[in-house]
Every structure is written in structure tokens, then in C-alpha cells.
Amino acid sequence: MTIDKAASGVLPEPPEATVSASQRERLLTAAVDLFYRHGVGVGANALCKSAGISKKSMYQLFDSKDALLVAALERRVLADAAFLLPPPDFGPGPRARLLHVFRQLEKFARSPEYMGCAFLAPQVELKDPAHPASLVAARVKRQHLEGFFRTEAERGKATDPDFLTRQLAILYDGASTRAGIGADDLQGLAVTTAETLIEAAGITD
Amino acid sequence: MTIDKAASGVLPEPPEATVSASQRERLLTAAVDLFYRHGVGVGANALCKSAGISKKSMYQLFDSKDALLVAALERRVLADAAFLLPPPDFGPGPRARLLHVFRQLEKFARSPEYMGCAFLAPQVELKDPAHPASLVAARVKRQHLEGFFRTEAERGKATDPDFLTRQLAILYDGASTRAGIGADDLQGLAVTTAETLIEAAGITD
Incomplete structure (x- = not known):
């Protein structure tokens, strides 16, 4: 420039x-x-x-440490989304696209540096949904992760796309948190559990 | 005295x-x-x-604030366990006993004071599995909640009791955390999701 x-x-x-x-x-x-x-x-x-x-x-x-925290969260979004979400030209249907997220999460969890979802932890720590960083973290999760789940659930004609979205969000947050605190390494767990929920929602492909 | x-x-x-x-x-x-x-x-x-x-x-x-934190966690165990776990004379079989926990969790989440699992949050906040409070919190979860899941999974002849235990622990932690940060009220969600996982594990009663 x-x-x-x-x-x-x-x-x-x-x-x-x-x-x-x-x-x-x-x-x-x-x-x-x-x-x-x-x-x-x-x-x-x-x-x-x-x-x-x-x-x-x-x-x-x-202006403040809070403003820096918000900027740090926003900075992290693209890297995490690029790692977790399938690229637009990812071949297979909704089922495989949804499972991709949980396959990547299992990979994330293999890294010794992994400490759980970077957007969930600040909300747990701040304990204030009205804090600027909580608002940004919640919006990021809604737009990037839950938005992706919902789109694919709809494309896959899930019986109840909103319900499956809530289930997968809970699975993601529970799995990432337990990996972050060292309670579970997620290997063989996240993908298989997602599969069970996706199948129960009537998505076959 | x-x-x-x-x-x-x-x-x-x-x-x-x-x-x-x-x-x-x-x-x-x-x-x-x-x-x-x-x-x-x-x-x-x-x-x-x-x-x-x-x-x-x-x-x-x-001796220290950490020692007080540990004592506060230990103080809380019995109240939470009494609320979440079915009493020993709770009639029905393993399936109903497991679902009881998630029914109680949905009740927990209805309280405006609910801020998620009191034993998970300290571990997320401390980010140090070797901290005395992290050790106590992890032990409490293993003994009281995961121990209960495993016992009932074995009694119900789940295909893989350890696997179901890990799944239910992730469901519990994901659900309680999302309720704690105000991302989901859990109503109609935790029990139904537990049901799906319990059925997929081959427990029918």
C-alpha cells in the first residue's frame, strides 16, 4: 500500500x-x-x-481493555471458521458437511494448545450476557456455527431444523469445553454422536 | 453439641x-x-x-482464597447431587433414571439464577487442570455425575457403557453451559436429546 x-x-x-x-x-x-x-x-x-x-x-x-478483547475475538473468527466449516465447494451433501465440523473439532482437540471454544469461554468467564465481548462472542457463534448448522439442516430436510441446530450447538459446546478442560479427548466421540443426532433428525445425505 | x-x-x-x-x-x-x-x-x-x-x-x-474456593465447591456437591440424581428408591429402570438428570437440568435452567454447572465453570475459568479447585471440580463430576451415568449404562446393558457415559457428560456440560450463558433455555431439548443417545446405545428400559 x-x-x-x-x-x-x-x-x-x-x-x-x-x-x-x-x-x-x-x-x-x-x-x-x-x-x-x-x-x-x-x-x-x-x-x-x-x-x-x-x-x-x-x-x-x-479505548479500553474490553475494546481490545472485542477486537481480539473478531480477529479470531475467520481463522476458526476456515478451520471448522467446510469450504463452499466441499462435495458431499448436508450430512457430510455437518459431520465435517465435528471431524475438525476432534482434530482441534488433539492439539496440546487446545483450550476449548474461544467464543464460549469468555461468555462463561464474564457471566454477563450484556458485556460487549459476550455480545460479540454470542453473535459469532450464531452467525457462523449455528447459522451453518441451520442451513445444512434445512438443506438436508431435517424433521425440525431448529431443533437439530440446538442439539448440534450443545454437542459442539459440550465437546469443545470438555476437551478444553482436559476431561475428554473427543477422539471417536464427537463425529459419532453428531451422526446419531443427524440421523435421528431424518437427514440421510 | x-x-x-x-x-x-x-x-x-x-x-x-x-x-x-x-x-x-x-x-x-x-x-x-x-x-x-x-x-x-x-x-x-x-x-x-x-x-x-x-x-x-x-x-x-x-489458609488461602483457593482453599476457600475448594471448600465452597465441596459444600455445594450434596445440594446439587440431591437435586439432579434420582433417589435410591426411584422406581423405574436405568433409562428413566438417566433421563431424570436431564429433566432436572431443564428445571435448573428455568431459574433466572441458573448460571450453568458450578463445577464446570471454575475449570473453564482457571484454565489449569492442576489447580486444587480444578482437581476437586473434576473429581466431583467424575464421582457423582459420570459415575452415575456409567452405573446406569451398565445396569441398562448399553452396548458400550463408557461411550454412553462420555456422550451424556458432553450433553450435560454443553446443555448446562449454554443455559448458563443464556444461549438456550433447554426446554424440550435436554431430555429428548438424552433419549436419542440412550436409545442408540441400546438401553430400552
Whole structure:
């Protein structure tokens, strides 16, 4: 972008702005990692130290720690969705597309770094559905995961698409949480359980 | 107890000890409530204020806030187990006994005060399976809930009792967590989903 502007005769951005953009990036990267590993209670000091920036810079970049938490959740959405959801050109029908999510979840759970759903934990920790981060986390789950379940349940002509959506959301949240706390490694469990529920809902393909 | 001792000629306990016992009770009651409503991060000040005791008394009663958290979890076990599990003389077979838990969970979720499983949330919040409170919470779930699921699955001659136990544990944790964060009211959902899994496991009665 800077090169293009320079080439077109526009002055390059002043060094200060460039530093801020890279600081913002470092802070967001640190925030995604630390909030996930340690929870929403991570302090501003730890965030700044990990990002290698000053507290003053942090508050120039984000109005509050809550605003940084919201931005960190939004930053994480695309990576998680790309891993969990099948690509648009994924061949098979609704049943296989739904099962793909739970196959990926079992893979997620194999990683020693896996600590459960990054959007569920903040809601459990904050205990306040009206908190900006709870609102964003709940919206992300509704749009990306429950929305996907519902679309496929409808395409697969489930007896009751809303009901199957609720069931798969509970399965996803229960499985991811138990993997996150180390109570279950999910291997051989998430996909098979999803299969049972999908079949009971009348989806055959 | 004091009266018995007095009647048998033993001196009654000094007033200081009596105060301590009542202080312990007040502190534990406050801790059960505050840790559940606000999470493991509740401060010593809030706990002491709610219990109406001094910080010095708190640390005379419990070595640390973690020790108080552990005691609060242990205090809660019997009440939750009595509500969720069927009494020993509960008539019907394993299928009905298993479903009883999910029927009670749906009732739990109807209360505006319900914030999910009191033993799962601390583990999500602490993010440390080796923390004393995580160890207690995990043990409580294994002994009281998963132990119950396994016993009934075996009594009902499930195809694979361990597998059904894992499935029902995930259903319980997913359902209770989603109810706790306000994502689902569970009505008509938890029992029916448990039914599907129990039937798929080959338990008919």
C-alpha cells in the first residue's frame, strides 16, 4: 500500500503512523493468544509486555481493555471458521458437511494448545450476557456455527431444523469445553454422536 | 453439641470458638454464592464484606482464597447431587433414571439464577487442570455425575457403557453451559436429546 502511494506520487505515511499500525498488529496478536490461554482477566501489563508496547500506546490504539478483547475475538473468527466449516465447494451433501465440523473439532482437540471454544469461554468467564465481548462472542457463534448448522439442516430436510441446530450447538459446546478442560479427548466421540443426532433428525445425505 | 457437652459436665466451648464456627458458616455461604455468580476471580474483600467478617478472620479460617474456593465447591456437591440424581428408591429402570438428570437440568435452567454447572465453570475459568479447585471440580463430576451415568449404562446393558457415559457428560456440560450463558433455555431439548443417545446405545428400559 505504501509503495503504491509512493509510486503514484502520494507521500508515504509518516513513521509515527507506521509504528502504530505495527503496534496494533502486535497487540492484537498478543491479545488473541493471551485471552485464549489465560482468560478475559489478563491484565493490561501482561498484554503490553507480550506485545512489546507501552500502556500509553495500548490506550491510544484501544479505548479500553474490553475494546481490545472485542477486537481480539473478531480477529479470531475467520481463522476458526476456515478451520471448522467446510469450504463452499466441499462435495458431499448436508450430512457430510455437518459431520465435517465435528471431524475438525476432534482434530482441534488433539492439539496440546487446545483450550476449548474461544467464543464460549469468555461468555462463561464474564457471566454477563450484556458485556460487549459476550455480545460479540454470542453473535459469532450464531452467525457462523449455528447459522451453518441451520442451513445444512434445512438443506438436508431435517424433521425440525431448529431443533437439530440446538442439539448440534450443545454437542459442539459440550465437546469443545470438555476437551478444553482436559476431561475428554473427543477422539471417536464427537463425529459419532453428531451422526446419531443427524440421523435421528431424518437427514440421510 | 454444646448442650450435650454442658449436660455431661464438660465446659461449653469459649465464645471465641462459637463465633468462629458461625463466621466459617457465613463465609462458606457467601463463597458458594459469590464464586457461582461472579467466578473464581471474586476478591477477598468482596467475600469478607458479604460474609460480614474481617480479612484476618478469613485467613484464620482458610489458609488461602483457593482453599476457600475448594471448600465452597465441596459444600455445594450434596445440594446439587440431591437435586439432579434420582433417589435410591426411584422406581423405574436405568433409562428413566438417566433421563431424570436431564429433566432436572431443564428445571435448573428455568431459574433466572441458573448460571450453568458450578463445577464446570471454575475449570473453564482457571484454565489449569492442576489447580486444587480444578482437581476437586473434576473429581466431583467424575464421582457423582459420570459415575452415575456409567452405573446406569451398565445396569441398562448399553452396548458400550463408557461411550454412553462420555456422550451424556458432553450433553450435560454443553446443555448446562449454554443455559448458563443464556444461549438456550433447554426446554424440550435436554431430555429428548438424552433419549436419542440412550436409545442408540441400546438401553430400552
